[in-house]
Amino acid sequence: MNETIKLILSLSLSAGILTVLLFSIKPLIRNKFSKSVQYYIWIVVLLRLVLPFSFETSIMNELFYGNQMLQAAASPTINQPMGGTDDNISDTSISLSIKERTASGAYNGDTDHSRYFKDLFNQYILYLWLLGVIISLAVNLTGYALFLKHIRRSNEPAADEENRMLAALLYGRNNVRLMRNHFVSTPMLIGIIRPYIIIPDIKFDEKQLKNILLHEITHLKRFDIAVKWLTMIVSLIHWFNPLVYFIKKEVNHACELACDEAVVKNLSQAEKQAYGDTLISVVAEHKYPIGVLQATMCEEKKSLKERLVSIMNYNKKSKLIIFFSVVLIVCVIFGALFLGAGVGMGKVTPPNIYISAEESKTKSALIGTYEWSYRNKHISSDSDYPMNFEYGKENVVSATGGQQLVIGTQKLKSDRKYDFAIKKIAVYKDGKLTESESIEPSFIDGNLYIQAPQDTGEYIYELVLTYKDKGTVSYGFVVRVDMLTYDLDELSKYKTPYVGDNSKVSAIAGHLPAPDNHFRQQYISMKTDEKPYCLTIYYEPASDSEDRAEWPIVTPDSNIETNSRTNALVVFSMIDNLDEVTFAFRNSQSGGMLDSLKYDTAFTFQRVSFEKKYGELSVLAADLDKLQSILANDGH
Amino acid sequence: MNALVSKITDSEVAVMRVLWDASRELPIADIRKTLEKTSKWETSTIKTLLRRLCEKGVVSAAKKEVFYYTPLVSEAEYNEYATQSLIDRLYSGSAKDLVASLLGSKKLDDSDVRELRNLFKVGDSDE
Numbered sequence: 001m002n003e004t005i006k007l008i009l010s011l012s013l014s015a016g017i018l019t020v021l022l023f024s025i026k027p028l029i030r031n032k033f034s035k036s037v038q039y040y041i042w043i044v045v046l047l048r049l050v051l052p053f054s055f056e057t058s059i060m061n062e063l064f065y066g067n068q069m070l071q072a073a074a075s076p077t078i079n080q081p082m083g084g085t086d087d088n089i090s091d092t093s094i095s096l097s098i099k100e101r102t103a104s105g106a107y108n109g110d111t112d113h114s115r116y117f118k119d120l121f122n123q124y125i126l127y128l129w130l131l132g133v134i135i136s137l138a139v140n141l142t143g144y145a146l147f148l149k150h151i152r153r154s155n156e157p158a159a160d161e162e163n164r165m166l167a168a169l170l171y172g173r174n175n176v177r178l179m180r181n182h183f184v185s186t187p188m189l190i191g192i193i194r195p196y197i198i199i200p201d202i203k204f205d206e207k208q209l210k211n212i213l214l215h216e217i218t219h220l221k222r223f224d225i226a227v228k229w230l231t232m233i234v235s236l237i238h239w240f241n242p243l244v245y246f247i248k249k250e251v252n253h254a255c256e257l258a259c260d261e262a263v264v265k266n267l268s269q270a271e272k273q274a275y276g277d278t279l280i281s282v283v284a285e286h287k288y289p290i291g292v293l294q295a296t297m298c299e300e301k302k303s304l305k306e307r308l309v310s311i312m313n314y315n316k317k318s319k320l321i322i323f324f325s326v327v328l329i330v331c332v333i334f335g336a337l338f339l340g341a342g343v344g345m346g347k348v349t350p351p352n353i354y355i356s357a358e359e360s361k362t363k364s365a366l367i368g369t370y371e372w373s374y375r376n377k378h379i380s381s382d383s384d385y386p387m388n389f390e391y392g393k394e395n396v397v398s399a400t401g402g403q404q405l406v407i408g409t410q411k412l413k414s415d416r417k418y419d420f421a422i423k424k425i426a427v428y429k430d431g432k433l434t435e436s437e438s439i440e441p442s443f444i445d446g447n448l449y450i451q452a453p454q455d456t457g458e459y460i461y462e463l464v465l466t467y468k469d470k471g472t473v474s475y476g477f478v479v480r481v482d483m484l485t486y487d488l489d490e491l492s493k494y495k496t497p498y499v500g501d502n503s504k505v506s507a508i509a510g511h512l513p514a515p516d517n518h519f520r521q522q523y524i525s526m527k528t529d530e531k532p533y534c535l536t537i538y539y540e541p542a543s544d545s546e547d548r549a550e551w552p553i554v555t556p557d558s559n560i561e562t563n564s565r566t567n568a569l570v571v572f573s574m575i576d577n578l579d580e581v582t583f584a585f586r587n588s589q590s591g592g593m594l595d596s597l598k599y600d601t602a603f604t605f606q607r608v609s610f611e612k613k614y615g616e617l618s619v620l621a622a623d624l625d626k627l628q629s630i631l632a633n634d635g636h
Numbered sequence: 637m638n639a640l641v642s643k644i645t646d647s648e649v650a651v652m653r654v655l656w657d658a659s660r661e662l663p664i665a666d667i668r669k670t671l672e673k674t675s676k677w678e679t680s681t682i683k684t685l686l687r688r689l690c691e692k693g694v695v696s697a698a699k700k701e702v703f704y705y706t707p708l709v710s711e712a713e714y715n716e717y718a719t720q721s722l723i724d725r726l727y728s729g730s731a732k733d734l735v736a737s738l739l740g741s742k743k744l745d746d747s748d749v750r751e752l753r754n755l756f757k758v759g760d761s762d763e
Contacts, residue, residue: 139730140730140733141730143726143729143730143731144726144730144731144734146722146726147723147726147727147729147730147731148731150719150722150723150726151723154719183719183720183723184723184727185724186737186738186739186740187737187738188735188736188737188738189735189736189737190734190735212738215738216736216738219736220736224736225734225735225736228733228734228735228736229734231733232730232733232734248733252733255736259736269758270758272758273756273757273758276756276758277753277756279738279739280749280752280753280756282738282739283739283744283749283752284744284746284749300739300740300744301744301748301752303740304739304740304744304752305752305755308752308755308756309755311756311758312756312757312758
C-alpha cells in the first residue's frame with residue numbers, strides 16, 4: 001500500500017480508537033468536568049487526525065509497518081555483501097506497474113482475479129482518496145464562498161449605539177465589525193483575519209444585545225473559528241471515515257458549551273438568567289417559516305436544552321475535579337501519542353553509506369560484516385573482508401589526488417540520517433595496507449570528510465563505523481585517484497570503421513572520461529577529405545570556477561597528457577580508419593560556440609606510434625578484457 | 637405568503653415574470669403571446685404551469701369569459717424569498733461549520749419555546 005495512504009489510514013484509525021474511548025467515558029465526565037476541558041480533549045483528537053507525528057514504537061506504526069520488521073529479521077545472516085542503492089523493503093509490488101506484471105504473466109497462476117484487483121486497488125487508491133478530498137473541498141468552499149457573497153450583499157451597518165457597545169465589550173480591540181442582516185436567523189461570527197459579527201435585523205433590547213455580543217466575542221477570543229477550520233480540514237482529509245462526522249458534531253457542540261461556560265463564568269445569577277433567556281428569545285424569533293428544515297428540529301431543541309441546563313448548573317469546579325481534568329487531558333494526549341501513526345520504520349538493516357567527491361557522481365559502499373540492533377531485535381551478518389569484495393561501477397569513486405571525499409548516510413533527502421563514529425579506517429593499495437595517517441577524518445554536519453590519497457592509483461577503503469545503540473558495520477569502497485575509468489561495454493557499442501560516422505564518433509567522445517575532473521568534453525571536429533584522417537576532441541572547464549595555476553599546460557608527462565594518451569588508445573581501438581587524434585583544451589567556457597583558436601593546450605597522438613607498441617588496435621575492441629588490462633597496466 | 641413560494645421552479649418563474657411585467661390580470665392567450673418570444677412552450681405546458689402556480693397559491697385565477705390570472709406575490713417579495721431560501725440552504729450546508737453562531741439555524745415552535753422557558757430558571761436549580 002502507498003505510504004501516504006498508510007499514513008492517512010493510520011491517523012484515521014488512531015483517532016478513531018481515541019474517539020470510541022472518549023465516547024465511552026463521556027457519560028462519566030459530561031456533567032462533572034468543565035466544558036472547556038471536554039472541548040480541549042476533542043481538539044487533541046482533531047490534532048491527532050492531522051499531525052503525522054509519531055514515535056516509531058507507536059501502536060499504529062507497529063500495525064502498519066510491523067510485519068516488515070519480521071520479514072527482515074527472518075533472514076538474519078546475509079553472507080553476500082549487501083550493496084545497492086535501493087534495498088528499501090517497502091512494497092516492491094507498487095513499483096512495478098500492473099500492466100508490466102500482467103504482461104510478464106505474474107497473474108497467470110491465479111485461479112480467481114482477486115490478487116489482480118487488489119494490486120489495481122492499491123495502485124489507484126491514492127487517486128481515489130485525492131478525488132474525495134478535492135470533491136469535498138470544492139463543495140465546502142463553494143458553499144461557504146456563495147454564502148459569504150450573498151450575506152455581504154445584504155449586510156447593513158449596525159446602529160451607532162450597538163457599535164459603541166461592541167467597542168466597550170472589546171476593551172479597545174477594534175478589529176471586529178458589527179453588521180445587521182435580515183436574512184440570517186441567528187447572530188454569528190464570520191472570518192478569522194477580518195472577523196465580523198452579524199446579527200439578525202430585528203429589535204434587540206440592550207441586555208439581549210450585550211449577551212449576544214458577549215457570546216460572539218468569547219468565540220473570537222478563544223479562536224473558535226480557527227478550530228472550526230481545522231475541523232473542516234480534518235473532515236476533508238478523512239472524508240471516508242464515518243466517525244469523523246460524529247467528531248465534527250461533537251466538536252461543534254462542545255465548542256458552544258465551552259463558550260457559554262466562559263461567558264457565564266463571570267456573570268451573576270440574574271445575568272445568567274438573562275443570558276439564557278436571550279438564547280431562548282433568539283430561537284423563538286419566528287421570522288420565516290422554514291419548511292425544509294423541520295426534520296432536525298428535535299435535535300436543535302435537545303442541544304439548546306443541554307446548553308441551558310449547563311448554564312443553570314454552572315458552578316466553580318473543585319480542586320479535585322481540576323486535578324482530574326488535568327490528568328484526563330494528559331492521558332488523552334499520551335493516548336494519542338501512544339496510538340501514533342504509521343510513519344514508517346527506520347531501516348531494520350544497517351544504512352548504506354554514500355561517498356561523493358566534487359564534480360563526480362555519488363557512489364555507494366558495499367556493506368560487509370555487521371551487527372545491528374533494531375528495537376530489541378538483533379541481526380548480525382558475517383562476510384568476507386572488504387579487500388576481497390567484488391566492486392561494481394556503483395562502488396568506485398573517481399577522485400583527484402588529495403581531493404575531499406564526503407561520506408554520509410544520506411543520499412536523497414528522504415534517506416534517514418544516522419550519526420556515526422569511526423572505529424577503523426584502512427586503505428589498501430595493490431593488496432597492501434598503506435599509511436593512512438594522511439586521511440585526517442573530520443565530521444561536519446553528520447558527514448565524514450576524508451582526503452583521497454595524493455598518489456595516483458586504485459585504493460580499497462575499509463571503513464568500520466559504529467552507530468550509537470544500533471551497531472557496528474563495516475563498509476568497503478574503491479577510490480581511483482587520477483585514473484580514468486572506462487565503461488568499455490558502452491563504448492564498444494559505438495565502434496565504427498569510419499571516422500566520418502558523426503553520431504558514433506561523438507558518442508565515443510562523450511563516453512570518454514575527461515582527462516581531468518576540471519574539464520568536460522563539448523565539441524568534436526573531423527578531417528575526412530584526405531588522409532591522414534584526423535579527429536579533434538575539445539574540452540573546456542566544467543564550471544566557471546577559478547583558473548588553473550598552470551596554463552597553458554606544457555609540462556611533458558603531466559597527468560592530463562598521460563590521461564589523454566590513454567584516451568587516444570581507446571579512440572583508436574574504437575574508430576578503425578582514424579590516423580590522428582588531438583585533445584584540445586581551453587581555460588574558459590565556450591558559451592556555445594566552437595572557436596578553435598581559443599584552445600591553447602593540445603595533445604596530438606598518431607595511430608602509428610600506438611600500433612608499434614600494441615599491434616593492431618582495431619581488434620582490441622573485440623577483446624575488451626585485453627583492452628581493459630592494457631588500460632589498467634599501462635595507463636600509469 | 638407561504639412556504640411554497642420558495643418552491644417555485646424556474647419555468648414557473650418565467651410565467652410569473654410575464655404576470656409581474658404586465659401589472660394587470662392577463663388571460664392565457666396574452667401570456668402565451670409574450671412567452672412565444674422567449675420559449676417554445678405549447679399552450680398545454682403553460683396551462684400546466686399556471687395550474688401549479690394556482691395550487692401553490694401564488695397566482696389567482698378569475699373566471700370571466702376566459703380565465704384571467706393575477707399574481708398574488710410581488711416580484712420583490714419573491715426575490716426576497718429566493719435569496720432567503722438560498723442563504724438558508726448554504727448556511728445549513730457548509731457555512732454553518734465555518735462560522736461561530738449563537739444558535740443553530742433551526743427554529744423551534746411555540747410549545748418547545750414554552751417548555752424551555754419553563755425549564756430555564758437559574759435561581760431554582762442553583763443554591
